Amino acid sequence: MRLRATLVALAVLLPSAVAGQGHGGALRPTGAVASDAAPERPRRVVSMNLCTDQLAMMLAAPGQLVSVSALSTDPRSSPMAEQAAGYAVNHGRAEEIWLMEPDLVIAGSFTNRATVDMLRRLGVPVAVMEPAYSLAQVSDLMHEMGRVLGRAAEAEAAGAAFETRLDALRDEVEARPRAAIYHANGYTSGDRTLAGEIIALAGFDNIAAEAGYPMGGVMPLEILAMADPDIVISGQPYPGASRSEEILGHPVVRALRDTAVGAVLTDRDWVCGTPQVLNAIEEMRDIRRRMEAE
Helix, strand or coil, X not given: CHHHHHHHHHHHXXXXXXXXXXXXXXXXXXXXXXXCCCCCCCCCEEECXXXXXXXXXXXXXXXXXXXXXXXXXXCCCCCCHHHHCCCEEECXXXXXXXXXXXXXXXXXXXXXXXXXXXXXXXXXXXXXXXXXXXXXXXHHHHHHHHHHHXXXXXXXXXXXXXXXXXXXXXXXXXXXXXXXXXXXXXXXXXXXXXXXXXXXXXXXXXXXXXXXXXXXXXXXXXXXXXXXCCEEEEECCCCCCCHHHHHHHCHHHHXXXXXXXXXXXXXXXXXXXXXXXXXXXXXXXXXXXXXXXX
């Protein structure tokens, strides 16, 4: 009977939810959370976003988090894949999440809007968290997650530990190698991005700024070649053929990797504003030190 009632309710709500996909709310500051009324300390929490999954797994009380997104179980994209394997997974569908009987759902601002709308129409509180675009916002997101989970003290301790380790990774650098971040479709990240701040703290100068891409964007191969960076940083290719990744095998990119230091890194420590970014900083710092030694 519960399943039948669910399907009936969703059938009624689906048209209006789909119709509302294109209607965005007011803009919020980065790192802010838009949440509905929820218990002070929710007992059953479902996260449906790769980045909120990680923060929730770090801060939730035992038994409080009941489900994470399927993406979090993939070690190519998730640095916490082993931990995620201990939770039920969801695929971001309103039906499956509602049947888990959550008293709080945590989503990202890029999560399927139709799912968020349907859950809210079914009376499920939803907290929507913005991504982090800088290292400073990582602590803010941790504190916001602590607030929505009713785990403020735990978030405070985790935030302090993050800041302590971050300070320990800062180096006095005399000569900063010039680095290019180059991903699928020729996309590069500028200084005013999380990835840009990662390499800056690790002791590199990002060529994106001098090439005219302070916020990032698609960098033509010609500009990459003319910039002649000391190191080219790209992500780990996925198995199979991908048109977007073909550019990484282009002779120009291969030539740069032959004459400069190339770093093929996993994306999982770079994409989310969580303490995992410290691993990316540490890895890049070690690469810079090896370059200096050579």
